[in-house]
Amino acid sequence: MNRAYRTRSLSFLYALLAFFLLAGTTVQARNSLPEFATLVKENSPAVVNVTTSRKLDRQMLPERFRSPETDELFDELMKRFFDFGGGGEGGAPFGGPDTDARGSGFILSADGYVVTNHHVVDGSDDITVKLNDRREFKARLIGSDKRSDVALLKIEASGLPTLKIGDSSQLEVGEWVLAIGSPFGFESS
Structure with missing residues (x-):
């Protein structure tokens, strides 16, 4: 009985010791995580939502689908299944509804470069740029690079909040990074 008591006591002490050791590392790990809330709060005003539209054009279709017969058939299908009106001047599928794209961006300079x-x-x-404070501006495309997937826009505004560009060469593998965006109109996601 004395031996059983000692075994249970030692087991309890080992369990208690393990608990305190693990609890300490959890607190330490939690305290070593970076604090993102302040960073997001400070930088969110410079994050924007970009919405674009483009008129559909029959020239976008492959050539084999561009003929008076297919135009008429296509217009009828679009009218029946997608509630678009007839083609041409009436504003239906081609020359009518727009295709939309949405994305995020950030304000690079206080004078409106995005x-x-x-x-x-x-x-x-x-192209429309919507700011974090809900103001909207028409934008013009200054330049764009397909290979790097980067585009520069200009809006007519001043005194805008900006983001500071960092130096990615200073980062090391395993370091924390943070991306703030406004995709699909979801702010600060």
């Missing part, structure tokens, strides 16, 4: 993705603005007819 960085976004090339694939968001590629081929667009109309």
Whole structure:
């Protein structure tokens, strides 16, 4: 009985010791995680939502689908299944509804230069930039690079919040990084 008591006591002490050791490492690990809330709060005003639209054009269809017969058939299908009106001047599928794209970006300079993705603005007819404070501006495309998927826009505004560009060469594998965006209109996601 004395031996059983001693075994149980030692088991209890080992379990208690393990608990305190693990609890300490959990607190230490939690305290060593970076604090992102302040960083997000400080930088979110410079994050924008970019919306683009583009008129559909029959020239976008493969050539084998571009004939008076297929135009009529396609217009009828679009009218029946997608609630678009007839073709041409009536504003239906081609020459009518727009295709939309959405993405994120950030304000690079206080005088209205905005960085976004090339694939968001590629081929667009109309670009709108929505700021974190809900103001909206029409934007013009300054330049775009397909290979790096980067585009530069300009909006007519001043005194805008900006993001500071960091130096990625200073990062090391395993370090924390943070991406703040506004994709699909979901702010600060």
